[in-house]
Amino acid sequence: MKKYQQKSVIAVIAVLTGVVVFVMGSLILLYFAGHKLAATVNDDAKHIIKHIDAAVEESSRILIPLNTRIFTQCDDANLLEMRRALFDAKYVIDIGFFKNDQLVCTTGAGLLSKVIDDRKPDFIRPDSNVRIRFEPKLRLLLFNGREMPVVIVRKGSYNLIIDTTAFVNGLITAHRWEASYKAGSKLHHLAGHNGLYDEITHQHQLPFETLLKCSDRSAGYCVAVHIPWSQFFANNQLLLVISLILNCLVGVSSAFIIDFQIAARRSIKVRVSKGLKKGSFYWTYQPIICLQTGKVVGCEVLARFEDKYGVLYPGEFISQIRKHHLTWSFTEAMIAKVLEELTPLEALPQGFKVSLNIFPCDLEQGNVSLLTQIPELTHSRFIICLEITEDEYLDTSIAHAHFRTLVESGFHLSLDDFGTGYSNLRNLQNLSFHQLKIDRTFVQDIATEGLKASMIPNIMELVHKFNYTCVAEGIETNEQEAILKTAGVHFGQVWKYGRPMTVAKFKTYLT
The missing domain is CATH 3.20.20.450 (EAL domain)
Known part of the structure; x- marks a missing residue:
């Protein structure tokens, strides 16, 4: 009976050792997975900010020269300059010309048969007097049947239509992200999932899965990124299964080794x-x-x-x-x-x-x-x-x-x-x-x-x-x-x- 009890104790110790090794291995695996998730979130945030910076620079590169030409009407020369500026653009998909706060022509549609009144901007950048407005479903005059989430940037007599889908360009993992502009304590949505920045700021989130990051080159522009653990695991199912199997094998092997060593001793x-x-x-x-x-x-x-x-x-x-x-x-x-x-x-x-x-x-x-x-x-x-x-x-x-x-x-x-x-x-x-x-x-x-x-x-x-x-x-x-x-x-x-x-x-x- 005593031998049976001793063997039972050895078996319990071996099983507990295997469980502890499995738990520790799982925690280590979770730790590295967390850092991998955090690195992915950070990479996505850097990718979006990089494109925002590029879009801001492109906007300045187009708007400043156009406004210095001092065109007073939408003639062929003006449209030619607008189309030349659009030709090399990566983010800007259309350029419009305003007269008395009314849109009179665009590069895509040319001279409009009916002018369109400009709308009030969401905010004005005080450093450059640039007026910015977010349009979640804009129909371009040239493609009236197609709705697009865009940012409209106006300076002087010209505005630019910026396609926000170009910020991610299909190369990020996150399904939920938001680009915003911070003016003091006020936050203005520009692209992505509206309200995500506030959600991350005011609600509890699991470690590693969120990040708030602001641009170093374009003051005020920030991005919020959220990749939930569930999405991360779904994206790495094969790796996760292999890791768990290996972890189980290590746990079982540890149990057998401990059992063998104790039995040997x-x-x-x-x-x-x-x-x-x-x-x-x-x-x-x-x-x-x-x-x-x-x-x-x-x-x-x-x-x-x-x-x-x-x-x-x-x-x-x-x-x-x-x-x-x-x-x-x-x-x-x-x-x-x-x-x-x-x-x-x-x-x-x-x-x-x-x-x-x-x-x-x-x-x-x-x-x-x-x-x-x-x-x-x-x-x-x-x-x-x-x-x-x-x-x-x-x-x-x-x-x-x-x-x-x-x-x-x-x-x-x-x-x-x-x-x-x-x-x-x-x-x-x-x-x-x-x-x-x-x-x-x-x-x-x-x-x-x-x-x-x-x-x-x-x-x-x-x-x-x-x-x-x-x-x-x-x-x-x-x-x-x-x-x-x-x-x-x-x-x-x-x-x-x-x-x-x-x-x-x-x-x-x-x-």
């Missing part, structure tokens, strides 16, 4: 490897009791593991220690800590037996010979008993040689979990064992009178034959204990006599 292999260096392993002591007297005669050292990620059980970490060749590092750490903890305990009597588990592979590799070079072990006041599980390594000449060296140096040898591993009776005769341990499965089979239980007398015959001592594991009931006593088993080791405990509790237990 919390993998048993990594935890065990780091645990040897960081002291995540600790050792407990399970008492070994003389079945005849009930006295504590020794203890077995059992490894336990706990780090910030939780507890690992021996069945989990022992296999990893074997698989990744950490057996000797583990054994060295165990010996150092056990000597540090047990040596100061005065409650331990002389001849107290301390059983340490040794990996069989360290026999074949010769690591066990290093034990004879540790003075604290060879001169210990304890009897150091090395417990070795049955394994094919025990049946080699190399193992036999190391066993002899260990025995000559004063170590006792115990064959652990007898009958469950690589059983070879020759080892009992050829190797210098002092002790044999009966596996708990034999003891637990006593109550059912199973096959393994029936083998205990045979095992004890071997024990007596080779003059070994015998330890039984897994004694849980008085019945099991009585049967084992009758069979001649010397010692017992199980929770009935004491659970594996830390050195502090073991000290209390002894007293």
Whole structure:
């Protein structure tokens, strides 16, 4: 259940990481999109202002020379000059001549059969006495069936019809824009979406999507541009979809990477490897009791593991220690800590037996010979008993040689979990064992009178034959204990006599 909860926590962390990365990526994407939108708005505003400046300059270039000719009537010479001026014009589409504030001729229609009274201007530029008026639906005399949004500029005896659609020339992104002239606090509409300038000024707008910009060359002329986010996204659908897909992939990849990294950090292999260096392993002591007297005669050292990620059980970490060749590092750490903890305990009597588990592979590799070079072990006041599980390594000449060296140096040898591993009776005769341990499965089979239980007398015959001592594991009931006593088993080791405990509790237990 705890593992399931840990995996759930890892999954939640990974998902949250993926979500955070996705959100951050979306915010970054939105940030750059905002700057792209702002740049587009700014480009549109600059484009419109550039054309307004050009139209103002063109108006001056046409009106000033015409007024200096001082024509008093619309004759052929006057019309010729007007048409010459219009020929090179980019924004001006028609020129008219006034007499007594009445339009008498235009370049397009020529001399009018009926004069037209001039209308009141929207404003007069004080710097040049130019009269300006906006006409949203003007019908030119030459194209009477066509309505056009124009600006009419008059100075002296001449006026110009300026086509405002030329300001954008189809090259801007914004659908809503407005060109205006500011005279003090008053705003005069010239072209585009009427009222947009005031809307942007007085109403809340989303960031990046609006801009108010005035000309540096033509004083008073300003432009307002609005590109809503919806239009921007609509114009960049493909890019947006690709960006979101990539962002999703980054988020999912981040989740998988975090999940992998956390899982890797919390993998048993990594935890065990780091645990040897960081002291995540600790050792407990399970008492070994003389079945005849009930006295504590020794203890077995059992490894336990706990780090910030939780507890690992021996069945989990022992296999990893074997698989990744950490057996000797583990054994060295165990010996150092056990000597540090047990040596100061005065409650331990002389001849107290301390059983340490040794990996069989360290026999074949010769690591066990290093034990004879540790003075604290060879001169210990304890009897150091090395417990070795049955394994094919025990049946080699190399193992036999190391066993002899260990025995000559004063170590006792115990064959652990007898009958469950690589059983070879020759080892009992050829190797210098002092002790044999009966596996708990034999003891637990006593109550059912199973096959393994029936083998205990045979095992004890071997024990007596080779003059070994015998330890039984897994004694849980008085019945099991009585049967084992009758069979001649010397010692017992199980929770009935004491659970594996830390050195502090073991000290209390002894007293």
